[in-house]
Amino acid sequence: MDLTNPSKPPKPILATEEAREAGDRTMTGFRWIGSDHVVMTTLQRENFSGQLSDYRRLVAYSVSKDKMVQQAWDKAGGDAGNILWIDQTKGEYLLERDSVGENTERWGLPEVVRVNVATGQYSILQRKNPIVSSWAADADGVVRAGFSSDSDNGKLRMLYRSNASENFRTVYHEADSSFTKTIPVPQVFIPGSDKAYVISNKDGFDKVYIMDLTNLQLSEPVFETRGFDVQGIITDYDGRRVVGYETFAGAMNNRFTDDKFQGIQANLNSMFGFGEAQIVSADRSENRLVVFAGGTSKGGGFYLYDVPSAKISLLNWQKTAIKDSPLNPVKAEWVTASDGTKLQVIVTYPRHRTGKKLPVVIMPHGGPFGALSATNNLEPWNQPLAEAGYLVIQPNYRGSGGYGKAFVKLGRDKGGYGKRMQDDLTDVLNAYAAKGIVDAGRACIMGWSYGGYAAARGAQRDAKLWRCAIAGAGVYDMPLMNKWDSENLGRFSSGFQATSDDPEGISPARNTDGPWAPLLIVAPERDARIPMEQSRTLVAGLKRSGKVEGTNFRYVIQPKGTHNLPYDDVHIEWITEALGWLGRFNPAYVPSDSDKPVG
Structure with a gap:
């Protein structure tokens, strides 16, 4: 699009479809480098030894020459798409990429190359390091830090140097078994110094500090938001100067200084x-x-x-x-849980409804730990459900991010996962029912990923509470999932979900006897995070316990679905199936509703 003449029809540069099958390519983002080149990030899906794998590459488009140029594709490995720094004047940038140009022992480890955007040619600036899995550069284009983690012992390592002539040295090498501490990663290097802006929760909440990278000593807080975690740092065009901060207080906002x-x-x-x-x-x-x-x-x-x-x-x-x-209005509100804990919830009010005691869908977010729902940062499912007539509540249950380290720890404590965290969802429903806003007898629970687990757990544990449950891409058998995590992510990572106190007891798939709320199970077959054995195990358990498919539960497999729901058709299928299940067991309108539509 010509910004000097926005009314002029835009000119297409690149058209792609979703990358679903081997040979498909899609575009995932773009950015300007210099004043003449748009650099696009592409994913290409290929069949590698029987497995579909995605290869990330950069392609530059010259506006003046109407020409595409591949960027540092020569000897590139699986990922050649992470830009660390840009020289907008010279039209050059630093690219972190995997390379197959060295021996196989270092395949998968990144190097840093300096790329000319006009030609796509490159020179190696930082060779691979056997213990570095990612790099960071300062505003002058000097690679200053390297990072790695050990999936078995959980130790995170940071290497640092003051300038390009020095060797790297280890300045941090620790593990956090609580999974609640922040890592001293430099967010913005301060030019001409050994200092950088960092975000740390050492005082309980994520605050912004200036850190001395030679000894990791922190200054007094530079910026904080009372009662909430700071979300990020905003810099100027060249990344040399901090101009503001990303904040959260129920909504995501920018606070400029x-x-x-x-x-x-x-x-x-x-x-x-x-x-x-x-x-x-x-x-x-x-x-x-x-x-x-x-x-x-x-x-x-x-x-x-x-x-x-x-x-x-x-x-x-x-x-x-x-x-x-107009959209259905979204508000951030507060609820007090039954144990006195304050919970912030994001509520979408159906704009066409005027009555009280509305049907409600409780929709816990994924994660669970560290993630959050905000009025302007939600899964897009709240709007179609509210448009259909449901009040939608997305609780930031204990363990959610944004409210400090202690709040996350409340979810991680023994008795949190699948128990007290589940109680929070019940408490939220009861709080809105007590106000007369919703009808507790017209409530369903719906979620994806951890939200899918919470929905299935609700159907199993609190069958009398929920008229129905809708679970997508969830974990349903904790021992199985912990075993998979240990084998695929490392022994240390298998403890991330904090389910060790009672993994069998909180697993819906291991407790399929007894009454269940009607459950819709949606399983993306290409889910790279949650294996299909999770949904299959749940379905097998339900059948073994006498539950009837089509009556007590419905099982939907999405052959081209993934954990992140990237495709419109599978996303629409998820919403359509959810609305169908809700309509069957918890209709948005009943004859007694005072605001029931006519006709």
Whole structure:
């Protein structure tokens, strides 16, 4: 698209389909390097020794020459797509990539190459290191740090050097058996020094500090948000100067400390409303910005904002089918659990409904630990369910991220996973029922990944509570999953889910006798994180216990589905199946509803 003339029809550069079969290629992102080249990240799926594998590559498009150029593909291995640093003036960048140019003992370990975007030619800047699995560069293009982890003992290692002439030395080498501590990873190197901005939860919440990389000593907090974790650091165009921070307090927002960006954000707030507009990217002068606005109360779109003139123009809608149509309102609210713990929940209110005691879907997020739901950062399933007439509650149960280390630990403590964390979902339902907002007798539970586990666990443990349950891509047999994690992720990683106190007792697949709420099971066959044996084991157990498929449960296999639901058709199938199951066991409207649609 020509930003000097947004009304001019855009010119297609690259058209791709989803990468599903061997030989397919798709595009996963793009960015500018210099003023003439758009660099696109592509994934190519290939059959490697009987297994489908994805290969990541970069392709640059020259606007002036209308030409595509492959970027450092020569001798590239499975991943050649991680850009560490860009010199926008020279049109060069540092690329971290796997390479097959050395002996097989170091295959899979990354090197760093300096690439000319116009030609795609490269030179090796940092050779592979036998104990480094990822690298970090500073704002001058110097590789300053390397990182690795041991999947068996859990030790994380950081190597560091002050400048390009020094050798790397180990400055951190520890394991965290609690899985709650942050790692001292430099977020932004401070030019001309041995210091960097980092995010650490050493005082209980994620705060921003300046760390001395020679001894890992932290300054006093540079930035914090009371009662919540800081989510990230925002830098200027060249990555040399911190201009603000990414924050969370029920919604994800940017908090700028730079005067210019504060003024820009204030203008955007006056145009679109507070929290409704986020800066997506900027040119080198930081006078022309791409802004995303909307997406919470109404459909969102991308805009071009000229800072000096304060003129803004629409580039395109995020979803052209709905444009800026009204959405179902989403609010962050608080609930007190039965043990006194404060829980923040994200509630989507069906905009067409005026009555009380509404049907409700409790929708726990995936993860579970460290993940969170926010009013402007949700799985997109809340809107179609609310549009159908359901009130949707997405609880940030204990163990969720955003609320400090102690809150995560509440979920990780023995008796948390599958027990107290499950009680939080019940407490949320009861709290809204006590207010008269929802009808506790018209409640279902739905989720994907950990949310899928929580749904199946709810159907098994609290059969009388839920009219139905909808479980996607979940873990249903903890001992089996712990064994798989140990074999595929390492012995230390197998403890991440913190289920060691009672893995059999909290496994729905091992407790299929007795009453269950009607359960919809959706299993993506190409799930690389949760093996298909999980859903198969659950289904086999249900049948063995006398549950009837089609009556007590429904089992849907998505042959081309993956854990992250990347394809529209499998995503739509998930929503369609969910709405069908809800309609069967918990209709959105019943004759007694005062706001039942006519006709």
